[in-house]
Amino acid sequence: MNLKYRPDIDGLRALAIIAVIIYHLNNSWLSGGFVGVDIFFVISGYLITQIIYTDIIQQQFSFKHFYQRRINRILPVFFIVMFCISIAAWYILLPDQFTFFLKSLKTTTYFGENIFFAQNTGGYWDIKAETTPILHTWSLAVEEQFYIFFPVILIFITKIYAASKNNKIIKIISLLFILTIISFTLAQLSPYWVLLTKFNYYSLFTGRAGELLIGSITGLLSSTIKNNKHLDQVTTQEDKLRQANLFNFIGFIGVILSFILFSKHLLFPSFWAVIPTISVALILFFYHPNSYITKLLSLFPFVYIGKISYSLYLWHWPIFVLGRKYLFIDNFINFKQYIIVVSATIILSIFTYHFVETPCRKYKSSFKFSVIMYYFLPSLIIISLFYIQKDNIFNNVQSQNTLKIYKLMKTKHWEINTEGFCYNIGKECIFGDTSKKPEIVAFGNSHMEHMFRYLNQAGKMYGFSIRMIGSGGCAYMDGFIGDQRCSQIKPQIDKWIKESRIIIYTANFWGQNNKAEWKNGKTFKDIFPIFLDKMLQQNKAVIILQDIPDLNSQEVEKFFYNYLNNKKSIRYDFFTHKEIAGNEMIKQIIQGKGPNIIFFNPLTGLSTNEIDDWPFYKGIFAYADSNHLNAYTAKEFPKEVLPKQKYFWEKIAEKANQ
Structure with a gap:
């Protein structure tokens, strides 16, 4: 099924990615900017559920077709960015950092990087996490895991309630609502359970499933009203516009306040995440092409940024992280450096959107072609790179003794x-x-x-x-x-x-x-x-x-680089x-x-x-x-x-x- 295009959804994506980028540039500028990821989750749940459920009730759903569309949409540009980042990381990162990067890169081949980062960092706001070039891919892993499980669950519960003609959709939504409450409750309980605390931010099940399911419930309600002409005609167009203006405004204010007032000091995700996710759901559900918020979000700059938001998301974090490493600074400290990294992000995102994302999404290929070319082949390259490099990563070091001492010095x-x-x-x-x-x-x-x-x-x-x-x-x-x-x-x-x-x-x-x-x-x-x-x-x-x-972190980094290159007579401050x-x-x-x-x-x-x-x-x-x-x-x-x-x-x- 092809959904009718809504430019305001791209506008929402633009809000989300702008917030995320500002937060990652300097979290003091927009303390709740990380909530942009949660907006993406709601949008994904909304769109995917509408596609799946409409195809199910029309008896047109195909796992092969569904997963091929996801592969074509997500993986080509993803792996292109990963390969480019790998080359840059090889030149920029210190050997132990590159080893960790390779381990994280390998997990992308089976969509497990969120679990990897949960196990190998002290949390999303940990210093180690903040210097990991592909940390941001945890959210893509969460979405991929959702895409794997959710169609099966939705088909299963749809068949269970197939005999219920009048209240089938109510029962389905009720069950999804229960799963949503369970997910947020697990996140809320995380401070009292070590395992939950470790995985809370990254896990599909602790809060993130709830966010995606809020989108799913919104999508099911929207599909039901559209497919039921009687329900759709109960309200006049004037009333619909009035409702849309009211609830869109409430939702928009909820999103903006979340960006401004939330911070890393909140337990997150938790019941706090209900505020921005319900706010997004209000904008999605109470859609009217003539509402003020819809018109605002449908302006060309927002729409275009929304269209390239996936590429922006993929590029921005590794460029920021490696930019800091390359410039030997702990954080960006002047306007020129901000301009450099943001400009690089935008230019590369525009390029990959137009020359990778769009062609691969529109190219009519077979399922076999998509799986082999867009998934198996890139995964094989990454896995081969990992096993070739993991033991030979220090071959460029001139002596084994240098390597041994370096490892000794860098062991925390x-x-x-x-x-x-x-x-x-x-x-x-x-x-x-x-x-x-x-x-x-x-x-x-x-x-x-x-x-x-x-x-x-x-x-x-x-x-x-x-x-x-x-x-x-x-x-x-x-x-x-x-x-x-x-x-x-x-x-x-x-x-x-x-x-x-x-x-x-x-x-x-x-x-x-x-x-x-x-x-x-x-x-x-x-x-x-x-x-x-x-x-x-x-x-x-x-x-x-x-x-x-x-010590001066810039001088420490220089020392390690020079030590590996056998430049040992340099003075350091x-x-x-x-x-x-x-x-x-x-x-x-x-x-x-x-x-x-x-x-x-x-x-x-x-x-x-x-x-x-x-x-x-x-x-x-x-x-x-x-x-x-x-x-x-x-x-x-x-x-x-x-x-x-x-x-x-x-x-x-x-x-x-x-």
Whole structure:
């Protein structure tokens, strides 16, 4: 079935992709721009369901025809973009980054990248996720999974209710509505179930199915009214236009407010997602060609952007990610750089829309041709590339010793977790001398995590046990607005604090103080003293570990590139000295609070040579990135410094075990 073309739907697509692009350029400009993906889901559910259901009731539905149209529409341009990005990634990414990229690329051949990213990142807003060139394809995997399952489900329930003539559609919609509620409920419950938390953002079943099904229900209702002349003629044209203007306006305002007011600090997807998705459903269902919102969305600029929105979506994220890497910056910082990446995105999108998308969609080919040329052949190339390159990726490195040391330097502290340290959600998380009762709790963000081995070894050496847990980006202070990981872990930490005599905390203090993640305009400098006073009132001793030197990410990237290319005599301006400002801030905060608060440098005891050579430790670069020790340094430096810190840790052990 070919649906009657509605330009306003392309206008909705334009709104969605513009919001997504703005958000990915700078999320402070449009904090809820990620909701654009949810708009795409509703539109997809709406259109696909209308196509499938109309063909079913007319007894014309064919799986072969349905999947061929999806293949022709989605896969040719998708794989073209993936191949182009692979070439760029090979030149731009560091070897370990390219290895991860290849693994993610392989999952696109079976539409499993959403599961891959859920398993291999700390969440959608995780730093690792933000530097993954094809992260955005998770949403395409969700749609493909929906296209695989939904036709079967719809045919099945249509046959079940085939005998019901008067209320068949009501029963079908009721069942889909129940599935929608289940999907959103699973998303809402995700903070209370580790498995759901990990997969919430990326999974088809936690919220995303609900969003697609809202589109499906809207499509079924629209098809039913169109196919029932009596229902369609109950309302006059004047009333239809009046309704359309009212409900289209409500829907449009709902979408815009979602873009503006939503942020990554909400649990999402969840029942919050009902607001933008129902808003889109109102625009889709109460359609009238003469309504104000329809006319607005049908303007040529919106329609054209909507037509190329798929190409825009495919190109924009890898260009932004690789652009940041290529320009050696953490974020775009001037107007010229924004213009470059946006212009490149638009030009490539226009090209692929007109020369790949449109010809492949219109080309009348056989099902066999489409499957082989647009799916099996590109998938075979990607899988072959993965298995050829996965073990030979470093062949351009001049020596195996260079490769070995590079891998050692780039291994992050959490990537070798043989001790079972607790990152994000843990069990009891007890380390050190586990024969002793744990009276110490250590927590913080990722800067606590690379101290886990240090604290574990201190406990073993000086006879105390310690609970340790960390999660990147989380401050665990009242007044901190964290994502769902932070919210989920905080109650456990609060419980452990009550059970402990000694609190150990660390973070990148300068970075925490400059985060816009504190309630009521507060900063870390405002909140941390309140936390310390609370600990003192509870008669807790607090040890604050001094933050390690912060490095310039641009210089770190340059170092790794030059190291692989055997350019080792280059001078680097590594130090930003941000940690000095952060550490001085802590000293000011604790001044006058008494002897129960100690600010301690974990690197105390390094030899003079090691201090002078920093950020190299024992001849090896000490960091995996600009502000985290690599696994080698995190494991080795405690062996040197802990014997020299004997007096300090013996006093801590005495207090813990008294």
